[in-house]
Amino acid sequence: MQVKAITLKVNGRTHYVALPPNVTLLRALRDLGYTDVKSGCEKGDCGACAVLLDGQAVNSCLVLAWQAEGAEIITNSGLGTMEHPHPIQEAFADTGAAQCGYCTPGMIISAKALLDRNPHPTVDEIREAIAGNLCRCTGYGQIIEAIQRASAMMGQ
Amino acid sequence: MYTAKPLPEVNLPPLRVVGKPLRRVDALGKTTGALVYAGDFSMPNMLHAKVFRSTQASARIRRLDVSRARALEGVVCVLTADDLPDAKLVTDMPGQTGQKQRKGSDAPVLAADRVRFAGEPIALVAAETLEQAERALELIEVEYEPLPGVFDPLEAMKPGAPVVYEPDNIVARWKIRKGDVEAGFAVADEIVENTFRVPFVDHAYLEPEAGVAWVDGRGVINIRVCTQVVEHFRSIARAVGVPHNKIHVQGTMLGGGFGGKEDITVEIFLALLAKHTRRPVKLVYTREESIQAHSKRHPFIITHRTGVKRNGRITAAEITMVSDAGAYPYLSPYVLLYATIASTGPYRVDNLKVDSVSVATNNPFTSAFRGFGAAQAAVAYEQQMDEIAKRLGLDRLEVRRVNYLKTGDRNTTGQVIRSAAWLEETATRVLEALGEKSEPPNEHVRIGQGFASYWQSYGRITWFHDTSRAWVGLELDGSAVIRCGVPDLGAGQVNSLCQITAEVLGVPLEEITIYSTDSALTPLAGTSTATRQLYMSGNAVYMAASNVRRVLLDRASKYFEEEPENLDLADGKVFVKSDPENALPLAELAGMCAADGLPLSNLALFRAPFTAKLDPENLRGDVFPDFTFGAHGVEVAVDTETGEVTLLKSVACHDVGRAINRAAVVGQIQGGSAQGIGYALMEEVQVKEGIIQTPSLSEYLIPTALDLPITQAFVLESGTGMGPFGAKGIGEPSLTPAAPAVANAVADALGVRIHSLPLTPEKVLAAVRGASEPESGEN
Numbered sequence: 001m002q003v004k005a006i007t008l009k010v011n012g013r014t015h016y017v018a019l020p021p022n023v024t025l026l027r028a029l030r031d032l033g034y035t036d037v038k039s040g041c042e043k044g045d046c047g048a049c050a051v052l053l054d055g056q057a058v059n060s061c062l063v064l065a066w067q068a069e070g071a072e073i074i075t076n077s078g079l080g081t082m083e084h085p086h087p088i089q090e091a092f093a094d095t096g097a098a099q100c101g102y103c104t105p106g107m108i109i110s111a112k113a114l115l116d117r118n119p120h121p122t123v124d125e126i127r128e129a130i131a132g133n134l135c136r137c138t139g140y141g142q143i144i145e146a147i148q149r150a151s152a153m154m155g156q
Numbered sequence: 157m158y159t160a161k162p163l164p165e166v167n168l169p170p171l172r173v174v175g176k177p178l179r180r181v182d183a184l185g186k187t188t189g190a191l192v193y194a195g196d197f198s199m200p201n202m203l204h205a206k207v208f209r210s211t212q213a214s215a216r217i218r219r220l221d222v223s224r225a226r227a228l229e230g231v232v233c234v235l236t237a238d239d240l241p242d243a244k245l246v247t248d249m250p251g252q253t254g255q256k257q258r259k260g261s262d263a264p265v266l267a268a269d270r271v272r273f274a275g276e277p278i279a280l281v282a283a284e285t286l287e288q289a290e291r292a293l294e295l296i297e298v299e300y301e302p303l304p305g306v307f308d309p310l311e312a313m314k315p316g317a318p319v320v321y322e323p324d325n326i327v328a329r330w331k332i333r334k335g336d337v338e339a340g341f342a343v344a345d346e347i348v349e350n351t352f353r354v355p356f357v358d359h360a361y362l363e364p365e366a367g368v369a370w371v372d373g374r375g376v377i378n379i380r381v382c383t384q385v386v387e388h389f390r391s392i393a394r395a396v397g398v399p400h401n402k403i404h405v406q407g408t409m410l411g412g413g414f415g416g417k418e419d420i421t422v423e424i425f426l427a428l429l430a431k432h433t434r435r436p437v438k439l440v441y442t443r444e445e446s447i448q449a450h451s452k453r454h455p456f457i458i459t460h461r462t463g464v465k466r467n468g469r470i471t472a473a474e475i476t477m478v479s480d481a482g483a484y485p486y487l488s489p490y491v492l493l494y495a496t497i498a499s500t501g502p503y504r505v506d507n508l509k510v511d512s513v514s515v516a517t518n519n520p521f522t523s524a525f526r527g528f529g530a531a532q533a534a535v536a537y538e539q540q541m542d543e544i545a546k547r548l549g550l551d552r553l554e555v556r557r558v559n560y561l562k563t564g565d566r567n568t569t570g571q572v573i574r575s576a577a578w579l580e581e582t583a584t585r586v587l588e589a590l591g592e593k594s595e596p597p598n599e600h601v602r603i604g605q606g607f608a609s610y611w612q613s614y615g616r617i618t619w620f621h622d623t624s625r626a627w628v629g630l631e632l633d634g635s636a637v638i639r640c641g642v643p644d645l646g647a648g649q650v651n652s653l654c655q656i657t658a659e660v661l662g663v664p665l666e667e668i669t670i671y672s673t674d675s676a677l678t679p680l681a682g683t684s685t686a687t688r689q690l691y692m693s694g695n696a697v698y699m700a701a702s703n704v705r706r707v708l709l710d711r712a713s714k715y716f717e718e719e720p721e722n723l724d725l726a727d728g729k730v731f732v733k734s735d736p737e738n739a740l741p742l743a744e745l746a747g748m749c750a751a752d753g754l755p756l757s758n759l760a761l762f763r764a765p766f767t768a769k770l771d772p773e774n775l776r777g778d779v780f781p782d783f784t785f786g787a788h789g790v791e792v793a794v795d796t797e798t799g800e801v802t803l804l805k806s807v808a809c810h811d812v813g814r815a816i817n818r819a820a821v822v823g824q825i826q827g828g829s830a831q832g833i834g835y836a837l838m839e840e841v842q843v844k845e846g847i848i849q850t851p852s853l854s855e856y857l858i859p860t861a862l863d864l865p866i867t868q869a870f871v872l873e874s875g876t877g878m879g880p881f882g883a884k885g886i887g888e889p890s891l892t893p894a895a896p897a898v899a900n901a902v903a904d905a906l907g908v909r910i911h912s913l914p915l916t917p918e919k920v921l922a923a924v925r926g927a928s929e930p931e932s933g934e935n
């Protein structure tokens with residue numbers, strides 16, 4: 001298969017990679033070491049692989065790496081670190097919203113996209129925003145609470 | 157309307173750290189993406205593995221040709237059963253030693269001449285790239301000769317049915333004979349009989365099975381893997397043909413387990429490939445492979461025949477249970493045992509006959525799933541209680557109340573209930589919180605309310621002679637270290653151990669580091685199954701930390717010239733209780749101890765109560781350490797035009813003994829409820845002639861954020877559990893009452909009962925139309 005050299009801009013870093021056309025953004029990111037982007041189905045069913053692509057939350061398993069050429073890609077680990085967590089990451093930690101944590105990076109990306117366009121969402125708007133992110137551990141209650149808390153923290 | 161029954165007085169000692177909803181020690185690593193899961197890890201020079209699996213549910217392998225796959229560029233190794241003459245997969249009693257394995261409980265690692273289920277592994281491939289490994293699978297040639305299969309456990313018991321494996325299809329049987337059942341039915345005013353069915357269910361953890369293995373310079377095979385059981389290293393060693401001490405399982409934090417990572421998954425494949433190639437090997441299941449490869453929750457057919465007095469008192473019960481074990485036994489005998497013992501529900505039944513059987517079929521194999529048979533039992537016994545209430549025209553709480561087990565009563569096997577049995581306390585709180593029924597929005601919608609009480613054991617079967625070990629040490633700067641082999645499924649297992657240590661040693665939670673889940677480097681703590689870790693490893697950690705505390709207080713007593721009991725540890729200091737200003741930092745105390753050569757660490761072993769194995773022909777005696785009790789209630793709206801069921805309210809109340817981290821307890825309750833609600837309404841692995849019809853998360857649906865109300869959780873603390881500080885277990889119990897509560901609410905809304913889960917729109921519509929649903933057990 002024909003291989004093309006492309007540029008991927010991830011969390012402020014620029015990577016030059018040579019990839020065939022069928023490689024998904026999910027696999028490309030994980031191969032580059034962005035393993036905080038999780039793989040749960042590779043079919044668009046679970047949302048674990050969500051990243052921000054030019055500010056939009058997308059399932060990276062449904063995007064080809066070639067299509068992301070030149071776009072601004074933000075993964076959950078690009079939002080904050082353990083020393084300097086993003087308020088959403090902090091809120092998720094404080095409410096118990098991360099149990100096994102496997103859905104969490106994708107969940108936080110969906111929350112970030114939501115709060116960027118709607119800083120004070122209602123519970124129903126939160127439910128809609130994370131409807132594509134499956135969580136098998138929490139029942140979503142503490143996740144919704146975390147997003148509300150993050151919204152309050154960020155509004156200050 | 158109902159009012160909450162007042163709680164008995166309990167005087168729990170005040171605690172500083174335990175019970176608080178503190179940020180878990182593992183939380184920030186997870187929310188910032190710093191935590192490395194099993195599939196996130198790579199090594200230099202690493203190969204990628206794939207598993208070639210059977211497409212047939214029952215067939216002879218007439219020809220298997222892997223030569224084209226072996227010849228493919230990049231393929232380094234292809235293994236078949238021919239290469240592994242002695243490789244057997246142990247499926248019995250994971251992690252246990254000192255007990256004889258059940259005969260016939262082994263499964264082949266790779267099928268040799270016969271496949272018994274669709275998805276059974278036949279060959280392993282390791283290649284330079286994942287794409288090459290995937291391509292190699294396509295080049296493997298196999299010719300099957302179909303053999304008659306059996307796909308229904310009732311059929312499989314009939315004479316002449318195809319035998320899945322020798323000698324017959326009966327995997328296990330258990331019986332209970334108690335009192336005089338004939339006499340009990342003779343004095344009954346009514347006899348109520350119903351049959352209930354539950355389907356195959358998938359764990360659907362978000363993290364598919366994954367691992368990396370490599371052989372190190374000592375010749376040790378290291379396996380970095382997501383597993384609930386690091387003690388599998390022994391079974392892996394046996395399958396691979398190396399001594400136990402040449403397998404090192406480095407368990408990772410799990411992306412969910414729920415029982416599905418209790419049996420061996422990728423470990424043996426990885427070890428074999430690493431051993432044969434002498435290179436690191438990675439194996440990550442796709443979602444489809446995960447659904448095909450791991451166990452399912454057992455389908456059960458459960459019949460209750462109950463004799464009752466007009467006041468609701470049960471005079472006799474006859475219960476039969478049939479579970480589908482699938483193609484290999486795995487934990488089916490034990491799941492069935494749990495179901496058998498839980499079969500009556502938390503009710504006193506003096507005249508009881510239970511017959512249960514687990515049957516082999518050519519369906520996907522079944523094994524552990526949160527609830528472990530007790531969840532299936534609850535679906536039946538709690539629907540039966542509602543049917544009894546309906547027959548007698550009694551209130552649903554009342555019919556339960558006259559039968560509820562009390563502390564001091566004997567259960568199904570004659571085991572005395574020693575801890576608090578807050579059944580009425582939990583049920584009335586749930587009912588009070590549900591309140592009045594909501595008004596239906598239009599005439600097509602009917603509102604129903606339902607609740608369920610339950611009981612569930614925590615801790616393993618006592619004849620397994622369960623133990624756990626933990627090591628706790630204080631560092632010279634006053635920080636603390638825990639070493640404990642506990643696997644963390646995401647439920648907060650390691651955090652609980654940290655909070656317990658923080659309480660006992662007075663070290664702030666953030667200053668505790670835990671090393672866990674390692675078969676060689678952390679003391680073995682047993683499986684993260686059976687809701688046992690808080691109870692078992694919590695006690696082991698409590699013992700180890702208490703032993704260190706004793707050393708610290710003895711040394712401090714010399715320094716302060718005070719008796720040790722007048723001293724306490726908190727906030728990183730030792731201080732005089734009557735004069736807290738008179739304090740010394742733990743770092744300084746640790747220094748003094750070190751200077752005196754005193755032990756600042758301790759390795760403790762906790763043993764569960766040991767009992768003898770019971771007679772399967774009549775289970776009598778103690779089987780479990782203790783039980784958790786509680787209730788769940790829901791309100792549903794049933795749309796009679798679409799058949800759709802919407803959850804309006806969900807309330808749960810459990811006596812957890814003592815909460816170690818309140819936020820984590822609420823998380824368990826809400827998450828368990830979600831799985832129970834999914835079980836009731838939407839989850840079913842559909843299997844046709846042994847082939848899974850719901851192969852991915854597009855077909856196998858689990859609840860999303862749009863499907864669930866937030867479960868209101870009431871956390872009660874009787875302080876009577878056998879865990880540290882009087883804790884009971886809540887991991888599995890949180891799921892158990894949710895599904896029957898939903899089923900009861902739907903029956904309340906419709907006025908008729910649907911006897912099989914899940915309550916899909918089709919079944920609801922059929923019930924609305926009064927059409928007789930297939931296999932209805934109503935008489």
Ligand code: FES
Pocket residue numbers: 026038039040041042043044045046047048049050059060061062
């Ligand atoms: S991995 Fe992309 S949606 Fe599941």
Ligand code: FES
Pocket residue numbers: 097098099100101102103104134135136137138362411412646
């Ligand atoms: S926390 Fe485990 S899947 Fe969401």
